[in-house]
Amino acid sequence: MALTHPDTTPRARSATPAYAKCIEASSRVRWDIERDVIRGRTFDTTRKFLPDGLSKVGELGFLSAAEQRRLSQVQGRTYANMFGFIERAIAAKTLELSQSHQFGDQVAFEALVRFTDEELKHQALFRRLEQIAAEGMPPGYAFGPDANAVAQAVLAHSTWAVLGLTLDIEIFTLAHYRSSIEPASTGAAALDPLWTDVFLFHWKEESQHAILDELEWRREHARLDEAGRDRGVTDLISLDGAVDGILVQQATADATYFVQCAGRSFDAAETAAVHDLVLRAYRWQYIVSGVQEPRFAEVMKELVTPAQMQRIGAALGPIVNHVMG
Numbered sequence: 001m002a003l004t005h006p007d008t009t010p011r012a013r014s015a016t017p018a019y020a021k022c023i024e025a026s027s028r029v030r031w032d033i034e035r036d037v038i039r040g041r042t043f044d045t046t047r048k049f050l051p052d053g054l055s056k057v058g059e060l061g062f063l064s065a066a067e068q069r070r071l072s073q074v075q076g077r078t079y080a081n082m083f084g085f086i087e088r089a090i091a092a093k094t095l096e097l098s099q100s101h102q103f104g105d106q107v108a109f110e111a112l113v114r115f116t117d118e119e120l121k122h123q124a125l126f127r128r129l130e131q132i133a134a135e136g137m138p139p140g141y142a143f144g145p146d147a148n149a150v151a152q153a154v155l156a157h158s159t160w161a162v163l164g165l166t167l168d169i170e171i172f173t174l175a176h177y178r179s180s181i182e183p184a185s186t187g188a189a190a191l192d193p194l195w196t197d198v199f200l201f202h203w204k205e206e207s208q209h210a211i212l213d214e215l216e217w218r219r220e221h222a223r224l225d226e227a228g229r230d231r232g233v234t235d236l237i238s239l240d241g242a243v244d245g246i247l248v249q250q251a252t253a254d255a256t257y258f259v260q261c262a263g264r265s266f267d268a269a270e271t272a273a274v275h276d277l278v279l280r281a282y283r284w285q286y287i288v289s290g291v292q293e294p295r296f297a298e299v300m301k302e303l304v305t306p307a308q309m310q311r312i313g314a315a316l317g318p319i320v321n322h323v324m325g
Contacts (some may be wrong), residue, residue: 018215019111022208026114027039029204031127037201038132038194045069045136047192049076054289055178056281057294062270067262069190071274073133074258075281076195077141078250080129082286083122083202085147086169089154090209091119093162095157097216108215115212118205129198138261142253145246157239160224160232163217165239167299170210172290177203214299221303233308237315240287244319247286291316 031037043049048069052058055075056066098112134141154162180191180199221229255275259266266274290296301309 012239013016014107015215015219016107018211019105019108021212022111023107024110024203025208026118031201031204033121033128037125037197038128041194042132043073043136043194045073047303048072048190049192049195050079050189051179054176054281054285056277056284060273062273067197070261071258071278073137074141074254075278077130077137078143078254078282079134080126080133080283081143082250084126084130085145085150087119087122087126088147089151089162090166090169091123092151092155093114093159093166094119097159111212115209118209122202123206125198125202131324140260141257144249144253150246153242154239157235158228158232159220159230160217161235161239163213163220164232164300165243167210167213167217168287168290168296170206171293171296172204172286174203174210175289175293176285207299217303229303230308232306233311237312240271240315243287244283247282251275254278254290280323283319287316288320288323
């Protein structure tokens with residue numbers, strides 16, 4: 001009996017060019033943590049770590065320039081830690097997805113294996129950034145979430161939902177890079193050069209990852225029946241809520257740390273404003289900046305029904321209103 005290799009099927013060939021482009025880009029932009037990003041540098045604590053469009057520190061008029069800078073640095077440290085654990089779940093899921101291609105489309109298989117390898121590298125990069133930040137900032141900072149526990153909780157949800165969340169994450173990293181190179185009026189020119197390079201090099205590889213996320217999300221969507229897709233929507237809403245719970249917890253810890261290290265007293269209203277600002281900034285950084293990107297919104301609109309979109313909108317509404325209000 002003759003054997004037909006799965007790579008020869010029309011369905012396998014149809015998506016191969018898109019996966020192949022991601023492989024080509026991955027090879028072209030490949031970078032090394034120490035040689036290309038760190039380059040023997042430490043953080044310049046006379047500069048901000050995150051652009052004002054992400055940190056929102058400019059909205060607190062009672063903070064001095066030095067205090068705004070320090071609050072940006074606290075948020076930057078958490079940014080490194082957030083991505084350190086976010087990408088653990090993504091790498092594990094991508095490795096799992098690659099297995100569905102291992103005896104089929106070898107181009108897709110290679111693209112996802114590369115994706116996994118790059119996400120592992122990104123985890124190492126952000127762990128390195130946490131080490132550097134710890135050396136230059138006052139003691140007392142604490143990052144609460146456990147990376148393994150979070151990854152396991154995320155992966156307990158349906159693949160459809162995990163891919164939807166992952167695409168949101170990859171797309172907001174692209175938006176964050178744009179924020180880091182905006183004109184000086186946004187505060188981007190005041191960024192620490194090492195952090196500017198972190199945004200740049202992270203963006204170079206996440207650009208391919210967002211393409212692969214969309215390909216795999218659409219592939220999973222096509223595989224499911226309507227009931228499976230609806231379960232996916234329910235799970236995505238659950239994941240968004242879980243992410244927000246983490247943000248609430250960490251925003252409280254970071255605002256408290258900032259106030260304690262400020263070197264002066266804040267009254268009750270100012271302290272409350274700091275706490276609210278940090279939570280709004282984190283909700284913007286890790287949820288809203290992605291879901292409001294046209295690219296993500298367009299894919300979502302294609303994959304869900306109007307009723308499902310209404311459910312998602314109702315769940316995200318309080319978060320979006322808090323950020324934009």
